Amino acid sequence: MKDAKNVLNGVATVVFDLDGTLYNKRGLAQRMVSRLWWCLPLLAAERLARRNMHYVQYASEDEFFGAFFMVMSRGHWWGPNTAAQWYHMIYLPTMTRMIRRYHHARPQALELIAECRQKGIKMAIYSDYGAVTEKLEALGIDSGQFDLLVSAPQLGALKPSEPCARQVLELLGAKPETTLFVGDRDEKDGASAKMVGAKYINIEKL
Ligand SMILES: [Mg+2]
Incomplete structure (x- = not known):
């Protein structure tokens, strides 16, 4: 991974999107x-x-x-x-x-998850769909390592939603300035991060 270490500089919490981010949705x-x-x-x-x-x-x-x-x-x-x-x-x-x-888990997503675990960084899955636990299991990713598994509909909307993104931070007890959103769609995941003043990176850039 190119910049994983830099990406996590000053980061205490990472909020991962699921579909398209943890795996490539192509096809x-x-x-x-x-x-x-x-x-x-x-x-x-x-x-x-x-x-x-x-x-x-x-x-x-x-x-x-x-x-x-x-x-x-x-x-x-x-x-x-x-x-x-x-x-x-x-x-x-x-x-x-x-x-x-x-489909398979993206290697760079797995590396980032491992890096977070090693550094004691809090992790969440914030999906725009449901069946979060089932999909993680389908990808061979242990759902037990995340501090929060949630979908936007569970919080009342689809991404991007400022109230939903704020709730995610609240549920995690996270501060926006030390939170990184990782996604595959800038207009959804990037916009969510921007609405609450958090950092964002597109998984394709890792
Ligand atoms: Mg996505």
């Missing part, structure tokens, strides 16, 4: 389409709902998902309950299965 979307061809309208509705829900903040996970599945169902034959069942029982488990089968 995952196509694999999801080929596995879920029988429910493509639901898959398309999920993507659209995700885009439409950006920058909307809810008070809780229940409220977030209530709105999310309503948006996913608008103008379709299925209702929010069907959308919810599909999301939790088909969509996320399929994504986890595809990760287990076709």
Whole structure:
């Protein structure tokens, strides 16, 4: 890794994104389409709902998902309950299965995690999806080494969200100036860090 040591200079807490950061997402979307061809309208509705829900903040996970599945169902034959069942029982488990089968943890992410452990730096996973523990397990990464496992929807929104990013810091008892966000999407992970005044690095730069 090029600058791992410099990257962690003055850092007491690292907040990792999961999808695209701990593993390379290339090919995952196509694999999801080929596995879920029988429910493509639901898959398309999920993507659209995700885009439409950006920058909307809810008070809780229940409220977030209530709105999310309503948006996913608008103008379709299925209702929010069907959308919810599909999301939790088909969509996320399929994504986890595809990760287990076709994707590997990025070596630079593993090195950074190891470096943090060695230095006693606190670590969190802050995902934009769910199934955090299952996906870590699918990648062969021990979830027990993190101080916090959380997704943005659990905190009421999608990334980037200032209230959610602040909650992550609060839950960790972390100060923004000594916190580093590591992600793969500057407009989500980088923006999250910027909103709370934390540092950020794109995993592709390591
Ligand atoms: Mg990502």
